[in-house]
Amino acid sequence: MKIKEIKAKSIITKSGLPDSDFVINPYVGCMHGCIYCYARFMKRFTNHKEPWGKFLDIKINASDLIPEKTEKYKNKSITIASVTDAYQPMERKYKLMRGILTNLIPLQPDLCIMTKSDLIVRDIDLLKNFKKCMAGVSLALLDEHIRKEVEPFASPIDKRINAVKELQKAGIRTFIFVSPMLPEFTDWEGIINKTKDFVNEFWFENLNIRATNWPHIKRWLETKHPDLLEKYERIYFTKSDYWNKIEQEIKSFCISKKLNFSVYFHHQKSYS
Numbered sequence: 001m002k003i004k005e006i007k008a009k010s011i012i013t014k015s016g017l018p019d020s021d022f023v024i025n026p027y028v029g030c031m032h033g034c035i036y037c038y039a040r041f042m043k044r045f046t047n048h049k050e051p052w053g054k055f056l057d058i059k060i061n062a063s064d065l066i067p068e069k070t071e072k073y074k075n076k077s078i079t080i081a082s083v084t085d086a087y088q089p090m091e092r093k094y095k096l097m098r099g100i101l102t103n104l105i106p107l108q109p110d111l112c113i114m115t116k117s118d119l120i121v122r123d124i125d126l127l128k129n130f131k132k133c134m135a136g137v138s139l140a141l142l143d144e145h146i147r148k149e150v151e152p153f154a155s156p157i158d159k160r161i162n163a164v165k166e167l168q169k170a171g172i173r174t175f176i177f178v179s180p181m182l183p184e185f186t187d188w189e190g191i192i193n194k195t196k197d198f199v200n201e202f203w204f205e206n207l208n209i210r211a212t213n214w215p216h217i218k219r220w221l222e223t224k225h226p227d228l229l230e231k232y233e234r235i236y237f238t239k240s241d242y243w244n245k246i247e248q249e250i251k252s253f254c255i256s257k258k259l260n261f262s263v264y265f266h267h268q269k270s271y272s
């Protein structure tokens with residue numbers, strides 16, 4: 001793992017995400033090393049030669065880059081994080097998020113924090129100071145054995161679920177981002193049933209295949225689940241209505257259970 005401290009030029013940047021005005025990414029790279037990670041494309045922009053998951057730049061001046069007084073972000077949505085995980089293992093040492101959150105409180109943005117780590121509970125004391133704050137985890141698996149295969153260094157499933165419980169207990173609005181939904185592995189109904197008592201919103205996103213992540217997913221299927229490779233190829237590389245059907249099932253289920261939910265499905269081929 002190549003770890004480097006860097007000084008960033010800016011920290012709050014315009015967002016390309018749906019439902020978000022700005023994003024904060026305290027790190028470049030991610031130690032969680034998920035095999036399907038879409039953020040791999042970051043390698044192109046940062047001149048890193050190391051494989052994804054094997055480098056990390058730490059923006060040690062992140063909190064200093066947040067302006068002291070401005071109305072610019074008041075009630076504007078800021079998402080943390082989009083191409084890294086703000087609560088990955090190095091955060092235990094560097095505590096960038098403590099500084100970032102402390103300096104964001106006076107600006108009162110509409111904050112959204114998403115992670116695959118239970119370390120987020122460390123910052124509940126700070127999160128409680130935001131009038132508008134949603135915090136949650138991405139969770140697409142209930143089988144710890146498969147989780148270890150695809151998200152080797154992220155927090156275990158139970159710890160993530162407990163983190164959401166703690167957040168809700170502290171009065172913070174919570175969500176579970178069921179993403180990326182993996183054909184044959186994601187039991188979305190099971191996730192809802194297990195967590196709906198302490199989750200305010202469910203968001204769903206299907207696995208998005210890109211040129212950067214497909215080789216890794218394919219290798220995983222070939223080595224661990226060869227019987228499923230053909231199915232994935234059929235879903236992603238032929239005309240298939242697999243995701244249309246799942247989308248309809250999710251919508252019907254969530255409506256019948258009166259759940260707050262959003263579906264962010266990619267139906268177009270995005271192999272680029």
Ligand code: SF4
Nearest residue numbers: 030032033034037084
């Ligand atoms: S936690 Fe998120 S950013 Fe980090 S490797 Fe996994 S998918 Fe990528």
